[in-house]
Amino acid sequence: MVLMTQAPARPRTARRRHDREIITLAVPAFGALVAEPLFVMADSAIVGHLGTAQLAGLGIASALLTTAVSIFVFLAYATTAAVARRVGAGDLASAIRQGMDGIWLALLLGAAVIAVVLPTAPLLVELFGASDTAAPYATTYLRISSLGIPAMLVVLAATGVLRGLQNTRTPLYVAIGGFVANGALNVGLVYGAGLGIAGSAWGTVIAQCAMAAVYLVVVVRGAHQHGASLRPDAAGIKASAQAGVPLLVRTLSLRAILMITTAVAARLGDADIAAHQIILSLWSLLAFALDALAIAGQAIIGRYLGAGDAQGARNVCRRMVEWGVAAGLVLGLLVVLSRPVFLPLFTADSTVRDTALPALVIVALSQPICGVVFILDGVLMGASDGPYLAWAMVFTLAVFTPVALLVPTFGGGLTALWAAMTLMMTMRLLTLWWRARSGRWVVTGATR
Structure with missing residues (x-):
């Protein structure tokens, strides 16, 4: 890639x-x-x-x-x-x-x-x-x-x-x-x-x-x-707050997506919300692993841009995307291999397990997408490209919300809901990928 x-x-x-x-x-x-x-x-x-x-x-x-x-x-x-x-x-x-x-x-x-x-x-x-x-x-x-x-x-x-x-x-x-x-x-x-x-x-x-x-x-x-x-320093504190506002918008939009997903799962029935909670717990754990790579991206990209090394920042970005894909593939494979052991750890209810299994497979298949998303998110944060991240996340929320809310109407249950979550991550991938390819995030200097 x-x-x-x-x-x-x-x-x-x-x-x-x-x-x-x-x-x-x-x-x-x-x-x-x-x-x-x-x-x-x-x-x-x-x-x-x-x-x-x-x-x-x-x-x-x-x-x-x-x-x-x-x-x-x-x-x-x-x-x-x-x-x-x-x-x-x-x-x-x-x-x-x-x-x-x-x-x-x-x-x-x-x-x-x-x-x-x-x-x-x-x-x-x-x-x-x-x-x-x-x-x-x-x-x-x-x-x-x-x-x-x-x-x-x-x-x-x-x-x-x-x-x-x-x-x-x-x-x-x-x-x-x-x-x-x-x-x-x-x-x-x-x-x-x-x-x-x-x-x-x-x-x-x-x-x-x-x-x-x-x-x-x-x-x-x-x-x-x-x-x-x-x-x-009042000016410095104000500047820190202003830099944080776009990332606050991004975080609130992401949390809104997670809240909507849980609310929709609750409307699907007890077995679905129970299975959703299991899947969401696993998804969050996988996110920690990918977020660790994103944090490395923030620190390294910021340092290269501060040093005025635009080409070095691009090279690191490319290498980190490769890491994101590889990490996603490994995590997805681990999810598939561990599913016979993972689900019984959380529930003995066969209905809940049967409901969770197809959604678990979707989570596994989506991990390479998630890997690239987390990496590019970290790269753009490291580049202090917060305003773009905010608008991209608001746009993703606007696309995801009607799709998720229509799941109970059109059917498909928890599997369809997690397919909508994969659509959400794909939208994030597209918006972040476009920004990365544009090169507009490559702004060198000690400040942006």
């Missing part, structure tokens, strides 16, 4: 260099990405032994918190691209200064979220459909955990700083340490201190604050080493 046919052939040594860079950044990034859902799994396992109502409350509060935090994932993406450009330009002081602007923005946004969530927690829980027995637990967990949102957002922004500095190992180590601390604190506070679900919330808050503190120590140390200012 060739992205820029006019480019000269690359020496094998250049390909190997690109491969080493990709692996060095992508493997630790994948570990750090997986750590966050493990937080929720650990909390669920610990709280689950308190009772069904407590676990239901945790599920509702966690869904609200995850949504709130994921909306601000642009803090990591935009910061990665901006910092990587300045690293490529050889201006490390400016790179860290840019990262500090993102961290200050994270703190401001976190404070705003707390101001909204604390007084409205009961209403949010009610709107989410919590039962009378689960609602008090959900409200308690949500209110306490919201105090850790600034730390969570600082972790996002600081992770973006380190990725831009071509360092994905530190986020991995911090994520592992945070996961271990979270588990130990939860057990000690939930059972040892007898705080119940409140103990789980406080354990998560403390773990997130500790992670943020470690990140800040690393960033502050780098700032002192390179003479970068740590003071908040």
